[in-house]
Amino acid sequence: MSRELHSPTDRRRFLKGAAGALAVPAAAGLIGTRAQPAHADDTAGLPDFDPIPTTSAGPTPNTDGYHVGRIDGNLYWVTDSYYQAMFLTTTRGVVLVDAPPTIGHNLLRAIDDITRTTGRPSKVTHLVYSHSHADHIGAAGLFGHDVIRIAHTETARLLTRAADPNRPLPTITFRDTHRVKVGGEVLDLAYHGPNHSPDNIFIHAPEYNTLMLVDVLYPGWVPFKNLAVSQDIPEWVKAQHIAMDYPWHTFVGGHLGRLGTRTDGTLQIQYMNDLDASTRSAIATVDPTPYFAKYGTQGNSWAIFKTFLDAVADTAATPVATKYAGILAAADVFTKDNAWALLESLRIDTGILGPFGIRP
Known part of the structure; x- marks a missing residue:
């Protein structure tokens, strides 16, 4: 990976600090997530919250602030403990799903980590947008102009309105379903109506029994504030059940630090x-x-x-x-x-x- 793709030194220093803040040793079955403040006065008046259950925590990020791991076969995931992305290595290049800005240039490092050991091409040739929100695809501009970007038609409309250079417009759009076939690998994309956002899609890797659906299920955690700030609450609730109707063993939710299981989905519905x-x-x-x-x-x-x-x-x-x-x-x-x-x-x-x- 070329040096010009690396983020500035201050960003790397921040990521290392964030990784350290999350790497608090487990104690008495619980794990904390707050770093020791540089000045005690900085936290004066802030509320205290319950410790995080160990079952909710994911793997500790490395010193650069990310963790990359294999889901199954040629399917991998990346997290910084706040956001998640997923990627497939193929014989023609990498198919990436989402580009969260908090992970940023570490997406390139994570992909390089994997392809360097597997011998597969490291270039991202296809980028799937789960939906239009900047917190999930705000680093999409890092991957150049020749990447094939795939999204729902509503995502294209919303991105046209946003006119954000960090979220380039998709080059391929679909309304109901779309199959991504690249270098012997497959992702099935489907739109089941609005939920968290008007354009949020389901990304299924059938060969690897994995479903990615962002901002709907939160493995090990309660949903984000105001039910994930969802724009259609009844359909967001319905989307949880649609997700459980898919045949998957591993779930990628787009947030936080660990992958999900079917037990996690059942627990959130409860x-x-x-x-x-x-x-x-x-x-x-x-x-x-x-x-x-x-x-x-x-x-x-x-x-x-x-x-x-x-x-x-x-x-x-x-x-x-x-x-x-x-x-x-x-x-x-x-x-x-x-x-x-x-x-x-x-x-x-x-x-x-x-x-x-x-x-x-």
Whole structure:
């Protein structure tokens, strides 16, 4: 790999520091994820959260800040413990799926690590976009102009609007399904409708029993804030079940530090079922009277909505966060935010309006 592809020294120093922060020894069955601060005052006032279960942690990144490993056969994955990418080595070159900017130039190093030992070509010839979001494909510009970029038609529309040079437009688009065949290897791409984003696709490696679906399932962790900031919550929930209908043993979720298993998928669906039941119960039982009484006399409608909906989300989240503490990482971090997002979807998408329904 040529030297001009390497990132600047300060970025490498940052990545090494990040790797060190994540490499905290396990103790008493738990592993921490916060680095020792340079100055104690830097963390004054920041909240404390539960330790991360060892079952949620992935492999420790190397000194450059990444881990690359084989999934099966010629299929590999790369992680910096925050984001993930996947790639296939073929007799003609490398098929890469996503290019997260936090991994950045380390994608090139990881590919070089593998192809140097296998003797296969190291050039990335094809780049698949899981969806348009910059946090997953924001380093796509690193791979030159002659790469074949494959994405859903909606991804092309969104990237045209974004006009981001770090996310070049796809050269091949599809609406429903597309088979990528390169140098004896195959990836099957499919669109099952909007979920996390309007364009998020399923990437299946049938020969290697692996499915990649980004921002839907989070192996070992609760979903990111507000149910992954998803644009269509009912379809995002549905996508979890569609994923489980695929025949796979290994799951690549695009985030965090480890691969997933079918048990992980089942566990997240259980978490979401519990959160749904708890949120439905909370909106039916939390008394709205105090919020209308205090803020209604002030004419502050938004204050009524905020305080009541926050109270419902808190009521819904508390038993669920308690149940999954020590089972799913960050249950105490994002469960209230996830309950709030689900509550809004129940109100707007499902018609469970609570005190904001049809006036008697």
